[in-house]
Amino acid sequence: MSKVTVVGAGNVGATAANVIALREVADEVVMIDIKEGVSEGKAMDMMQTANLLDMNTRITGVTNNYEATKDSDVVVITSGIPRKPGMTREELIGVNAGIVKQVTESVLAHSPNAVIVCVSNPMDTMTYLIHKVSGLPKNRIIGMGGALDSSRFKYYLSKALNANPNEVEGFVIGGHGDTTMIPMKRFATLRGVPVTEFLSAEELDKVAADTMVGGATLTKLLGTSAWYAPGAATAEVVEAVLHDQDAVIPCSALLEGEYGENDLCIGVPCVLGKGGIKKILELNLNEEEKALFQKSAEAVHKTNAALPC
Ligand SMILES: NC(=O)C1=CN([C@@H]2O[C@H](COP(=O)(O)OP(=O)(O)OC[C@H]3O[C@@H](n4cnc5c(N)ncnc54)[C@H](O)[C@@H]3O)[C@@H](O)[C@H]2O)C=CC1
Ligand SMILES: O=C([O-])CC(=O)C(=O)O
Numbered sequence: 001m002s003k004v005t006v007v008g009a010g011n012v013g014a015t016a017a018n019v020i021a022l023r024e025v026a027d028e029v030v031m032i033d034i035k036e037g038v039s040e041g042k043a044m045d046m047m048q049t050a051n052l053l054d055m056n057t058r059i060t061g062v063t064n065n066y067e068a069t070k071d072s073d074v075v076v077i078t079s080g081i082p083r084k085p086g087m088t089r090e091e092l093i094g095v096n097a098g099i100v101k102q103v104t105e106s107v108l109a110h111s112p113n114a115v116i117v118c119v120s121n122p123m124d125t126m127t128y129l130i131h132k133v134s135g136l137p138k139n140r141i142i143g144m145g146g147a148l149d150s151s152r153f154k155y156y157l158s159k160a161l162n163a164n165p166n167e168v169e170g171f172v173i174g175g176h177g178d179t180t181m182i183p184m185k186r187f188a189t190l191r192g193v194p195v196t197e198f199l200s201a202e203e204l205d206k207v208a209a210d211t212m213v214g215g216a217t218l219t220k221l222l223g224t225s226a227w228y229a230p231g232a233a234t235a236e237v238v239e240a241v242l243h244d245q246d247a248v249i250p251c252s253a254l255l256e257g258e259y260g261e262n263d264l265c266i267g268v269p270c271v272l273g274k275g276g277i278k279k280i281l282e283l284n285l286n287e288e289e290k291a292l293f294q295k296s297a298e299a300v301h302k303t304n305a306a307l308p309c
Contacts, residue, residue, distance in 0.1 A: 002026045005069040008079035009033040015231025021057035025239040031061045072111040080120035082225040089121040115276040123176045125303045127252045127265040139276040143252025145176030146267040148233035152214035153183045156207045173267045174296035183208040240272035
């Protein structure tokens with residue numbers, strides 16, 4: 001029996017729980033929130049789709065009751081405030097650091113062996129905070145950002161190529177921020193054919209720029225940040241871990257020398273499976289990519305330095 005807890009039953013948390021349940025990634029999903037009745041209500045609503053959608057996962061919701069999260073295999077942390085139009089993710093640090101710290105302590109008290117997937121923003125810094133607060137082995141803490149950013153990159157590539165998004169491959173490394181993401185243009189392909197065969201340098205630069213502000217674009221349209229793709233990307237990460245898929249997904253991982261960085265969580269290609277991050281893949285970056293990575297890392301270090309704890 002596998003069990004996933006999702007902390008925060010707001011837009012992203014509830015969507016992630018729903019996708020995890022519909023894809024039957026886990027046997028049991030528990031949503032927990034501080035808002036009285038919200039998790040319970042969303043869980044009941046989702047369970048009323050079970051017979052319509054042939055879903056066999058059991059979803060429950062609780063308010064503040066960590067006992068119900070006991071012995072989870074994976075805990076997803078989405079609790080915290082989202083940005084509003086015009087804000088950066090980094091501006092959320094003050095409020096969200098306090099929430100993420102308290103939530104990490106509470107979940108680990110009941111699920112000491114869980115793999116933690118951090119979603120709350122600023123995500124790389126919140127992932128780093130979880131390392132500091134928990135002292136867990138580094139493989140058990142995964143920051144979810146690259147899965148989403150890569151999916152957006154593939155979306156914008158598919159639009160520029162006028163192609164089926166499922167035929168497109170590509171990934172994004174670096175920080176999960178409007179100016180820190182690094183869409184890896186050099187490795188993007190349409191069914192294995194480099195996209196540079198079909199797109200000009202200018203067209204590809206536009207795809208990369210749109211990807212970097214993908215979250216901000218949606219925040220402007222929606223008045224709050226996005227949830228469908230973030231929820232689905234979170235479910236992808238949880239599935240890779242629970243089903244021991246050895247899936248290569250860019251995630252925010254603690255670096256200890258990789259990519260020339262230390263004491264930093266930032267997006268790098270990871271092999272995900274049982275136990276969390278099985279391996280970090282070190283790419284042979286060219287000079288331009290190295291410089292972008294260094295700049296991105298500096299920015300994330302700077303945000304980390306603003307952590308209140
Ligand atoms: N890493 C990524 O790729 C993405 C990150 N995000 C981030 O995820 C977070 C959640 O976003 P949304 O779901 O849109 O926000 P939301 O406001 O819809 O939901 C957040 C939920 O967290 C709950 N919460 C607050 N404090 C809590 C606590 N101590 N314990 C349990 N629950 C608590 C709130 O009551 C609320 O229901 C934000 O920080 C957002 O910036 C959003 C999209 C993508
Ligand atoms: O844009 C935001 O603030 C939420 C987020 O991280 C994303 O959708 O990429």
